[in-house]
Amino acid sequence: MLLFSAYRSQETIRYFQTQTISLQPDTVQAYIVDFKDDVDNDTLFQARSKEGYPVLYFRKIKTSVCFDNKCRLLDIVVYWNVTGRYLGYELPKGEFLSKTEHEPFKPEEYTRLSDLLSDPLSPLANFSYEELVPKPASAAGDLDAVSSATAKNVLDYVVEGAVYTTYKLWHIVYGPAQKEVTDLTEKRLSPGFLLKILESPDASDKLWALNHIRGYVELTPELQNVLLGFIDNNQFNRAERAIHALSPEALKNDALQLALLEKYGRVNYALKNQLITKLKEAPQLSEPLKTALARSLVSANGELLSNTLDLFLHHRVADPETGRIIAGLLQNDNNFLSRKAYTYLKNVKIEDRIVEEQLNAYRVKHNL
Amino acid sequence: MEKVKRRSALTALGALSLGMTTPGLAKGEVLAEPYKLQKKTLKTDILVVGGGTAGVVAAIQAARAGRKVILVENGSQLGGTTTTGGVAFPGIFFAWGKQVIGGIGWEMVQEAVALNDDTLPDFSIPHGRHHPRHQVRLNGQLYAMLIEEKTIEAGVQIRFYETPTSAVFQKGNWVVQTVGKGTSTEIVANQVIDCTGNAYTASLAGFTLLRESVTQPGTLMFQIGGYDFKSLDLKMIQARYQEEIKKGNLVKADFRNNIVGLLRSAGDNIQHVLGADSTTSETHTKANIDGRMSLLKTLRFLRTLPGCEKTKIIDVQNETGVRETYRIDGHYKITHEDYVTGKVFDDAVSYSYYPIDVHDENGVVPDHLKEGVVPTIPLRALVPKNSRNFLVAGRCLSSDRLANSALRVQASCMGMGQAAGAAAALASRLNKSPLEVPFADLRKLIEEHGGIVPGSAQKG
Numbered sequence: 001m002l003l004f005s006a007y008r009s010q011e012t013i014r015y016f017q018t019q020t021i022s023l024q025p026d027t028v029q030a031y032i033v034d035f036k037d038d039v040d041n042d043t044l045f046q047a048r049s050k051e052g053y054p055v056l057y058f059r060k061i062k063t064s065v066c067f068d069n070k071c072r073l074l075d076i077v078v079y080w081n082v083t084g085r086y087l088g089y090e091l092p093k094g095e096f097l098s099k100t101e102h103e104p105f106k107p108e109e110y111t112r113l114s115d116l117l118s119d120p121l122s123p124l125a126n127f128s129y130e131e132l133v134p135k136p137a138s139a140a141g142d143l144d145a146v147s148s149a150t151a152k153n154v155l156d157y158v159v160e161g162a163v164y165t166t167y168k169l170w171h172i173v174y175g176p177a178q179k180e181v182t183d184l185t186e187k188r189l190s191p192g193f194l195l196k197i198l199e200s201p202d203a204s205d206k207l208w209a210l211n212h213i214r215g216y217v218e219l220t221p222e223l224q225n226v227l228l229g230f231i232d233n234n235q236f237n238r239a240e241r242a243i244h245a246l247s248p249e250a251l252k253n254d255a256l257q258l259a260l261l262e263k264y265g266r267v268n269y270a271l272k273n274q275l276i277t278k279l280k281e282a283p284q285l286s287e288p289l290k291t292a293l294a295r296s297l298v299s300a301n302g303e304l305l306s307n308t309l310d311l312f313l314h315h316r317v318a319d320p321e322t323g324r325i326i327a328g329l330l331q332n333d334n335n336f337l338s339r340k341a342y343t344y345l346k347n348v349k350i351e352d353r354i355v356e357e358q359l360n361a362y363r364v365k366h367n368l
Numbered sequence: 369m370e371k372v373k374r375r376s377a378l379t380a381l382g383a384l385s386l387g388m389t390t391p392g393l394a395k396g397e398v399l400a401e402p403y404k405l406q407k408k409t410l411k412t413d414i415l416v417v418g419g420g421t422a423g424v425v426a427a428i429q430a431a432r433a434g435r436k437v438i439l440v441e442n443g444s445q446l447g448g449t450t451t452t453g454g455v456a457f458p459g460i461f462f463a464w465g466k467q468v469i470g471g472i473g474w475e476m477v478q479e480a481v482a483l484n485d486d487t488l489p490d491f492s493i494p495h496g497r498h499h500p501r502h503q504v505r506l507n508g509q510l511y512a513m514l515i516e517e518k519t520i521e522a523g524v525q526i527r528f529y530e531t532p533t534s535a536v537f538q539k540g541n542w543v544v545q546t547v548g549k550g551t552s553t554e555i556v557a558n559q560v561i562d563c564t565g566n567a568y569t570a571s572l573a574g575f576t577l578l579r580e581s582v583t584q585p586g587t588l589m590f591q592i593g594g595y596d597f598k599s600l601d602l603k604m605i606q607a608r609y610q611e612e613i614k615k616g617n618l619v620k621a622d623f624r625n626n627i628v629g630l631l632r633s634a635g636d637n638i639q640h641v642l643g644a645d646s647t648t649s650e651t652h653t654k655a656n657i658d659g660r661m662s663l664l665k666t667l668r669f670l671r672t673l674p675g676c677e678k679t680k681i682i683d684v685q686n687e688t689g690v691r692e693t694y695r696i697d698g699h700y701k702i703t704h705e706d707y708v709t710g711k712v713f714d715d716a717v718s719y720s721y722y723p724i725d726v727h728d729e730n731g732v733v734p735d736h737l738k739e740g741v742v743p744t745i746p747l748r749a750l751v752p753k754n755s756r757n758f759l760v761a762g763r764c765l766s767s768d769r770l771a772n773s774a775l776r777v778q779a780s781c782m783g784m785g786q787a788a789g790a791a792a793a794l795a796s797r798l799n800k801s802p803l804e805v806p807f808a809d810l811r812k813l814i815e816e817h818g819g820i821v822p823g824s825a826q827k828g
Contacts (some may be wrong), residue, residue, distance in 0.1 A: 121493065121498050121501060123497075126632060128597070128598060128600075128602060130601075130602045130603060131602065131628070203490070203492045204490065204492075207490060235465065235491075235492060236462065236467055236491055237488065237490055237491050237492060240488065268467070268470070269470060269471070269815075269818035270467065270470050270474055270475075270478070270818065273475065273478075273818075301432065301816040301817050302429075302432040302472070302816070302817040302818065303432075303472070303475045303817070303818060304818070306521070332434075333434060334432075334433065334434030335434050335436070335523060336431055336432045336433070336434055336522060336523055337434065339523065
């Protein structure tokens with residue numbers, strides 16, 4: 001849920017969403033950026049906490065909003081959070097926003113503007129400047145249910161009477177500056193900072209952080225614990241990205257392998273397969289994990305069985321105990337299962353008399 | 369002397385005639401006998417007809433359940449709408465934050481995403497107007513290869529370029545005749561799953577079918593490029609487009625009366641081919657030609673527009689994709705009311721999630737489901753009335769037109785494909801008809817293979 005805080009005073013108009021990452025600004029850094037747009041300002045400001053973590057970003061916008069052969073100055077400061085999400089806007093002292101007929105915005109229109117700007121999936125992304133207002137009837141001729149409907153749809157995503165202002169601001173928020181914001185955040189990443197972002201109640205902040213662990217920072221025990229906590233059936237993306245973030249280096253650790261085994265017993269089929277696939281990245285399988293997975297083969301089916309055997313093949317698991325469990329599948333009525341077991345045992349030489357006897361029996365039965 | 373000459377001439381003639389029957393062969397060449405049609409009889413537990421979205425999943429499920437399976441496909445690759453049709457976004461698998469379609473379809477989609485270094489969409493995005501954001505975009509050709517590998521790995525015998533010509537139920541088995549390139553095959557199968565999308569095998573078997581007098585248009589998927597959309601004078605382009613329609617040079621319905629939409633989408637799921645029907649070679653030929661002719665004509669028009677002079681075709685699918693043809697008259701017909709209220713049937717075997725989505729000549733305006741609603745599919749909707757040992761999966765399930773407009777999408781077809789494959793596997797093992805299979809066993813089998821059955825703890 002998005003919560004808004006807003007206040008107006010005689011001097012300043014500010015509309016902000018609740019900050020989801022609990023860091024306090026301490027210092028401000030200025031970055032010169034070529035935004036490649038028509039805004040007359042090339043500076044992106046980064047506020048940092050005492051720890052040196054980015055807290056938020058802002059850009060002072062002075063630009064013209066032009067339509068009907070007239071231009072009007074738009075003077076505003078736009079804010080982003082550290083993952084590039086829209087955070088809010090602020091007007092310089094004494095400034096206010098106005099609509100087509102120079103009528104000032106009402107408080108609810110400021111709120112609506114902030115609400116519209118907070119929607120990264122707004123259809124404004126795909127409209128061209130020309131499509132923003134309905135065409136005069138004379139120009140439209142017998143056009144065109146689709147054009148008229150499109151223009152009508154635009155009105156759902158703009159402040160009425162401030163179509164071009166809304167459109168321009170939305171494209172500033174989600175334009176090149178947004179990428180600059182996340183690029184600058186990436187340069188300041190650390191395990192501690194990512195832990196802060198992962199505390200955000202916003203799902204997209206969390207996903208952003210999960211996508212910036214592997215290959216960016218060391219997977220500390222604290223981060224690892226948070227990742228393990230995300231591996232559950234509640235949110236597939238979060239669980240899938242948490243599994244993705246586990247590195248081969250971390251998977252060396254037997255304790256982590258056992259923790260994943262514990263998760264394996266609790267998660268749904270799709271995530272079970274993700275966990276098995278992930279274990280292929282481990283340098284080796286711990287004995288307890290290997291034994292538990294081998295025992296699970298007795299009741300595994302379909303993809304889960306294939307995936308587990310692929311995992312064992314990858315790690316060349318050839319101990320007699322695992323071999324006997326797999327050889328037991330050779331007798332299964334299900335041809336798919338017995339064939340999978342045969343293929344495995346053919347590829348991995350297991351020196352065990354019982355396994356060899358069962359293999360020979362299978363060969364005789366199937367004329368192999 | 370004269371005699372000698374005549375004898376020499378005859379000898380030479382003899383050599384010539386011998387040469388005509390046995391020409392001089394180059395090294396490595398052999399004489400080929402005239403081709404004789406290969407007639408075969410094959411026996412199997414389960415025959416799946418149609419290797420599209422539902423058929424592949426049904427075949428894999430049945431084979432992984434240990435049954436002998438033959439999959440007959442009249443094209444050259446698996447995947448149907450997802451691959452040959454080019455609609456390589458087989459949503460939607462998640463509803464209201466929870467996974468509702470999993471199992472074999474999801475497994476294939478996830479592997480294609482991983483092998484192409486793609487990322488899954490954020491499934492926590494709200495539904496409604498954002499439903500396209502839930503679509504998982506795939507590399508269609510990669511997906512075709514992956515699912516073929518999985519089908520073979522499951523032990524399914526694939527027969528490309530074949531189509532059935534008759535289906536008769538005899539002594540507890542189906543006898544299905546097929547023809548293909550140089551083949552004429554009799555397939556004796558204990559169970560048949562019709563995944564043709566057109567209920568074609570059901571029709572051959574003599575079961576009643578349903579069809580609307582006007583069906584939804586099809587779409588030829590393509591990609592165009594060579595212009596900068598943002599720099600185009602769209603008002604002028606719309607006006608020119610309308611002029612061409614008035615003159616009769618372009619057809620209003622071909623691109624939904626929306627040339628800007630065509631340019632913006634660059635060809636992605638924008639064309640409409642009215643009356644497109646893939647049921648027979650003749651109707652599908654017409655749908656393909658109509659789609660390509662309309663595209664060519666429109667391409668030539670685009671190249672006359674300022675800013676679009678260099679418009680070019682980047683890719684075109686081989687077939688026009690088809691949305692709607694025939695549906696079976698099943699033991700239960702899923703209604704629009706059932707769908708939009710999310711009725712949970714006692715014999716529900718899978719979920720479906722999509723807005724009501726009827727395309728017509730003016731375009732499409734999806735009617736989104738209310739929050740929390742997740743429709744379900746009963747096994748009875750997959751079984752034609754008066755049938756034995758016969759199932760369908762995919763868009764030809766028993767449903768009214770509005771419900772079908774949502775049920776027809778790919779993820780839903782994958783869910784019902786898995787259910788049909790499991791039901792056929794159990795029926796074959798127990799020597800029963802699918803509706804006689806104990807439902808608890810069916811649920812167990814689907815869930816063991818990762819499928820999500822309504823009312824089960826697996827959801828989410």
